[in-house]
Amino acid sequence: MIKVVFFAALREQLNCSQLSLSSENLATVADIKEQLASKGENWQQVFASNTLLSAVNHDMVNSDQAIKSGDEVAFFPPVTGG
Amino acid sequence: MTKNSYPEISIQTADFSLADEVALLEQDNAIDGAVVTFTGRVRNQNEGKNVTSLTLEHYPGMTEKSLEKIICTAKERWNIGRVKVIHRIGELHIGDQIVFVGVTSKHRQDAFAANEFIMDYLKVQAPFWKKEASKDGINWLDAKSSDESKAAKW
Numbered sequence: 001m002i003k004v005v006f007f008a009a010l011r012e013q014l015n016c017s018q019l020s021l022s023s024e025n026l027a028t029v030a031d032i033k034e035q036l037a038s039k040g041e042n043w044q045q046v047f048a049s050n051t052l053l054s055a056v057n058h059d060m061v062n063s064d065q066a067i068k069s070g071d072e073v074a075f076f077p078p079v080t081g082g
Numbered sequence: 083m084t085k086n087s088y089p090e091i092s093i094q095t096a097d098f099s100l101a102d103e104v105a106l107l108e109q110d111n112a113i114d115g116a117v118v119t120f121t122g123r124v125r126n127q128n129e130g131k132n133v134t135s136l137t138l139e140h141y142p143g144m145t146e147k148s149l150e151k152i153i154c155t156a157k158e159r160w161n162i163g164r165v166k167v168i169h170r171i172g173e174l175h176i177g178d179q180i181v182f183v184g185v186t187s188k189h190r191q192d193a194f195a196a197n198e199f200i201m202d203y204l205k206v207q208a209p210f211w212k213k214e215a216s217k218d219g220i221n222w223l224d225a226k227s228s229d230e231s232k233a234a235k236w
Binding site for chain 1: 121138141143144148163169201208209211212217222224
């Protein structure tokens with residue numbers, strides 16, 4: 001299983017803070033985005049954004065990042081701390 | 083030295099005391115002659131709006147990891163002694179302290195540069211998000227491209 005978490009505006013747009021996916025047929029972060037985008041209109045909009053950031057196991061990554069069962073994958077908007 | 087046991091990162095809802103943080107940076111630290119601190123506070127205005135409060139969300143675990151990496155890079159690039167980064171989360175009001183970065187070094191140039199570097203990278207890499215309340219409602223803040231270019235200059 002892969003744990004997927006969402007933060008800030010994304011979490012609110014999706015009305016979802018986390019979910020689990022079977023790692024079958026999911027090789028990269030891009031595969032997860034594609035699968036989630038098919039969940040509905042909200043999801044399609046969120047994953048079409050070109051400012052969306054991704055992290056795997058707490059490290060910022062690109063969409064071609066490989067994933068495996070047990071990973072924690074996060075999606076969030078550009079950060080605005082400080 | 084006790085450098086390694088010094089707690090460098092704190093993510094907290096509570097306020098912090100600048101005087102206490104400076105005292106900790108200086109305590110038993112006679113080799114460093116420079117102490118540079120930065121404190122960020124909630125402003126009453128942002129992009130023409132009168133701000134009433136901010137709510138800060140973060141990604142627990144990744145926040146600490148990303149700050150550790152930024153501090154580690156700063157230590158590789160400059161000859162610095164102690165580092166402390168505090169970032170508050172939760173609801174904050176006008177004038178409240180949000181963030182603290184303190185750096186010590188033997189001479190001032192290293193501490194000045196490393197402090198600014200840490201702050202610039204925190205702005206674009208550490209997973210914090212601000213939600214702003216004003217008369218116009220409640221909105222998530224957009225990232226500023228000027229913050230990206232400030233970090234890129236390093």
